[in-house]
Amino acid sequence: MAEKPQPVRVLYCAVCSLPAEYCEFGPDLEKCKPWLIQNAPDLYPDLAEELNSKEADKVGEQLQSTGISSPASSAPKAEEVKRLPGGKIKKKDKKEVVIEKVVRNKRKCITTVKGLELFGVKLSDASKKLGKKFATGASVVKGPTEKEQIDVQGDISYDIVEFITDTWPDVPETAIFFIEDGKKVPAV
């Protein structure tokens, strides 16, 4: 706050009884404001403007509070669940692509790609593209959970993310994960 030259005649605030220029340090500037706007507009030139925008805010708040509460605030969005026969609730599969490097038979490395089908990608088509791109064998196989996945021969984890997002723009980079040391980590 810049020092203002003391006015010859000190104007005392009728609300907080401080000199008007000290109202902002007083107990409640908000209460002083109406008086200040009326009696000391030169000291607080911004007040009138501020008050106007405050009023506008208030009107906005009132409109919001009188309106029907928005769906977002009414209830936390329940996680999508589906009921299995017997009433068991199963979490809906997350839409994500999970890439895992698997070493089989000691030296043979395979990169598995799971979940592309969740983004409308045809796995047989994807498998062909991956094989071609990385000049290696790739095939659609049933994984341990009977779900189809793509096995690509060799370690292609180094630039598979770029390839996936370039080839299938519907797959967001943020939906791609790697399994590293048994942990799922985001690709980006």
Ligand SMILES: [Zn+2]
């Ligand atoms: Zn005051």
